[in-house]
Amino acid sequence: MPAGQVRYDNLTPAVKKVVFHSRSREENPRWTAFHEYYGFTPFYCEPGLRGAHEKGGVEGQVGYFRRNYLTPVPQVDSLDELNARLAEFEAKEDERRIGARMRTIAQDFAREAGHLLPLPDDPFTTGITLTPRVDRYGLITVKMCRYSVPVRYIDRKVTVTLTCDDLTVYDGRREIARHRRLTERGAEHLVLDHYLEAQLTKPGALERSEALHQARAEGTFTAVHEAF
Known part of the structure; x- marks a missing residue:
């Protein structure tokens, strides 16, 4: 589990209202309970074009994944089958290098894994x-x-x-x-x-x-x- 701050766009399930001219947000109560349960702090990007530079290459990588694995849209019979397909796609990505980086995605993750927090014994109830x-x-x-x-x-x-x-x-x-x-x-x-x-x-x-x-x-x- 990530420690400290985790950067987020202003996703609707989490943010009910963007407080004008500030980083403050009126959060969905379930989202507040979720990040407090897992012990991390969300950092919200500026909305619109003002915050485009704060997301780094995330949106570009989302587009890469969509073009390479979700076009055309996979035809599946269940959510479990779709999740299994996504897991296969992600496994293929482990050996890819992003841009001119020296290490693969799997190697970068292995270096970061030791800094992650352990998950609680019981999962958060999202229902x-x-x-x-x-x-x-x-x-x-x-x-x-x-x-x-x-x-x-x-x-x-x-x-x-x-x-x-x-x-x-x-x-x-x-x-x-x-x-x-x-x-x-x-x-x-x-x-x-x-x-x-x-x-x-x-x-x-x-x-x-x-x-x-x-x-x-x-x-x-x-x-x-x-x-x-």
């Missing part, structure tokens, strides 16, 4: 907390996407922890549902087990249910289930 109400279909709406919970919680408020990867639903402190995070507006993810209580009274509706359709598509409703 946000929301309290949606379960609708009459056993669904909650979070960021324009819908997720199922057990039907016994219909018309009750639940607590949701939302991260970039997943969504966890709690009733009090008890976890009642977990989903991968959806990114497409209007998308739905239904878990068949959440509807089994309702299917006891309406077994004929099972075959035509969206929850069963998704379970088959995901492979969680197997041939053994079909036979049963």
Whole structure:
């Protein structure tokens, strides 16, 4: 983990407001908690052209990476696959020299590694907390996407922890549902087990249910289930 100051552009998730004619910033509270947890101090560049010289060659290297590895845009089936591709690209860069430098990127990093701070034992929790109400279909709406919970919680408020990867639903402190995070507006993810209580009274509706359709598509409703 970098020690001391880390230089940043005025990225929107971190900076809510640039205080006029100063280096001060009104920060997003979660960002403040993040850099305090990891023990470094952000140094913000001047906005616009005034701060272009403060970013060194960073923007140029971003353009280099985009042209060489992200053009055309990689076609992947999941975020995990994209992250694996990026890791491969970065490994190729280890042997490159930037400009006329004597050492490769990997050699420069090896020289700097000893100055880094150790990471805390527990990672910082980046998720946000929301309290949606379960609708009459056993669904909650979070960021324009819908997720199922057990039907016994219909018309009750639940607590949701939302991260970039997943969504966890709690009733009090008890976890009642977990989903991968959806990114497409209007998308739905239904878990068949959440509807089994309702299917006891309406077994004929099972075959035509969206929850069963998704379970088959995901492979969680197997041939053994079909036979049963």
